[in-house]
Amino acid sequence: MNSAIRRLAVAAIILMLALMANSTYLQAFRANEINGRNDNNRVRDSQFSVNRGPILIGSTPVAQSKPSNDRFKYQRTYPSGPVYAPVTGFYSYRFGRAGIELTMNSELNGSDPSMAFRRIIDVISNRPQQGGSVTLTLNAAAQQAAYKGLGSKTGAVVAIEPKTGKILAMATTPSYDPNRLASHDSTKVDAAWKSLTEDKDRPLSNRAAQELYPPGSTFKLVTAAAALSSGKYTPETKVNSPAELPLPQTTVPLVNEDGKNCGGSNNATLTIALRYSCNTAYGSVGLALGPDALREQAAKFGFGARPLAELPSVATSQFPGDPNEPQTAQSAIGQFDVRATPLQMAMVAAGIANKGEVMKPYLVQNVRTPDLKTVSETKPESLHQAVTPQVASQLTAMMVDVVNNGTGKPGQISGVQVAGKTGTAQTAKDRPPFAWFTAFAPADDPKIAVAVLIEKADIARDDIAGGKLAAPIAKSVMEAVLGQ
Template identity: 80%
Template sequence: MNAAIRKLAVAAMVLMLALMANSTYLQAFRSNELNSRNDNARVRDSQFSIDRGPILIGNMPIASSKPVDDRFKYQRTYSNGPVYAPVTGYYSYIFGRAGIELNQNSELNGSDPSLAFRRIIDVISNRPQQGASVSLTLNAPAQLAAYKAMGNKKGAVVAIEPKTGKILALVTTPSYDPNQLAGHDLDKVAADWKKLGADPDKPTTNRAVRETYPPGSTFKLVTAAAALSSGKYTPETKTNSPAELPLPQTTTPLVNENRQNCGGSNTATLTIALRYSCNTAFGSVGLDIGADALREQAAKFGFGERQLPELSGVASAFPGDPNPPQTAQSAIGQFDVRATPLQMAMVAAGIANKGEVMKPYLVQNVKTANLKTVSETKPESLHQAITPEVAAQLTGMMVDVVKNGTGKKGQIDGIDVAGKTGTAQTSPERPPFAWFTAFAPANDPQIAVAVMIESANVARNDIAGGALAAPVSKAVMEAVLKR
């Protein structure tokens, strides 16, 4: 009998110790994770009574909390909601958080460990908890210009400051109004959410950083960079550029878009090939330098790495082991090459910055309610993708594209623009993607832009990066350079 009691007592003690250990683990190591869960109703109710900090561009709030006379105490509001929605995300009682509202949640609601001293002061002075402000790197004129220039087109725009990696503009269209999801009429919020989910254009999708697309001929910048870096090519090296390029292991040739040779020559220089975006020339170059060189060059520009964790960005990709025909297709941004608009903006920004790719970032700083800086993001180098010499060669080639080639609609009076167009084929049943990536001024770059247009409601034959995407890039650049 005593032995049985002892065993029962030992079992009870083990269970008590296990319960204490689990409680300690949850409080010490998982409390922040559990508190930040969107489905934590107790924390959600508590947080909705907090004066949540603003999201700022300079001194302008694009998201803020206002006192209201209801059980929630504060109403989250968004100025120019659809313009900034891909960045701010939303703050909803029912559907939780997205974007900066999610990534910077603990700072905005004042619970972050970095704000502990501020919370102590609030308790001592009997003041309610107040969140910190989060300042973004966005340039308001550039953001507004990008949104306006996209109009009813479906796609995305990303602009970067080449020397720092600051995100100057990040727009996706169509967009949505986060005020609809932040409302306190929960039945209406649920109905609006249902409408957004049923919209075939997917307005809540962040096409700039969370979706990948075939980059088409904009990827020829990566191929050109690899070729120039190999030592086998210069801008004046002649290429194999016929109207049709026979490929090994297949009877299907690689063809130029116009079914003609490159600029009237079967041996166009690399510069001429980029000017007219010749598929056969770059397919031939890709076969010559090989898939490994293309993959390594793409990785140096950031392919394979997730960027902008603030917005849960995804990685762009170059295929793992393409055969020769697939390598030729990959060299022109087709086959299984996939890139976000952010990634192609990084390619342009890297070339603009003498070959150095800076880590892109969106959060400039976090400050307490009394304007004490809690954290500040500093520019950080990601990779030296190419040498300054190769960057200078590529810049000259890209200036030629805008002055004399497919990118003429990206020209800005009095400013040299370096750019590259792209028209990426997908499947026969859907229109191509129109791309343009560029930077300016070419001799002292202040802004690099990538524009991707998924759909523009125009005839298939009218879809081209130079015609549709280049004017959008021009509008964004002018907002920064000519203000």
């Protein structure tokens, strides 16, 4: 009898210790994770009664909370709606959070450990909890120019300050109005969610950072960087550039878009080949360098790594793992299985602009308490030295030539030297190609690097080209930053 009681007592003690250990683990190590879950109703109800802090550009709110006459006390509003939606995301009682509203949730609702002292003061003074503010790096003029430039097209724009990595613009279209999801009218919110999630054009997707596309000829910048870095090429090195390039292991040749050789020559220089965006020339270079050199160079620009932790679900750009020779030639011109986000291609341009040094891109400038005390400030951080300053200078001169004399002429800005590269990426036979343009300016003292992708536009297939569609948008964004 006594032994049975002892066993029962021991079992009860073990269960109590396990319960205490689990409770301690949950509170000490998983509290933030559990509190941050969109399906945690108790926490969600509590947080909706908090005066959530604003998301700012300078001193202007692009997301803010206003008093409401219902049980939630505050209503989240987005004054500029779709313009900033890919970055701000939404804050919805029914469908949780997205964008900065998700990743910076604890700072915005005031529960972050960095604001612990403020919460203690609030408790002592019997004040309700109030969230901190998050200031973004976005440039309002550049963001407006990007959104206006995209218009009714399906696409994305990313602009970066090359020397720091600050993201100056991140716009996508079609976009959506976060106010529809932030409403306290559940019937209207459900209807809005159904409409948005069933829309075949996926307006909730941030195409600038969450979607991967074949970068087409903009990837020739990476191939040129690998060639110049190898020491075997200079901008004036002549390469094989016929109208058609026979490829090993296949009877299907690599061809130039216009069906002609490169600028009237079967042996064009690297500079001329970039000017006219010759596939055969850069396919030849890719074959000579091999896939490992291309992959390593791509990685130095950021391929294979997640570049922006401040937004959820950011896609990782990729170079194929083990391409054969025909696939390597295609990869060298940004086709086959090469995939990149507009953010990544903006990083390539920014790295070249910054003397070969790729800076870590970031969206959050600082976080402040409600009484404006700074609790965190993002400092510029270097990711990689993608190429030497000498190679970066050579690439810059080649890109200036593209804009002055080649396919990038629509990106020219009066009185400002622009360095750029166009791209037209082929996709499935039953859908139009993607149009790209990536550039930076001024070429001799870069203040902005930009990448524009047009996924779909209501024009004839033969009229789709990076210079025609994407370059004018990039021009307007650069002008907005440069004050032109």
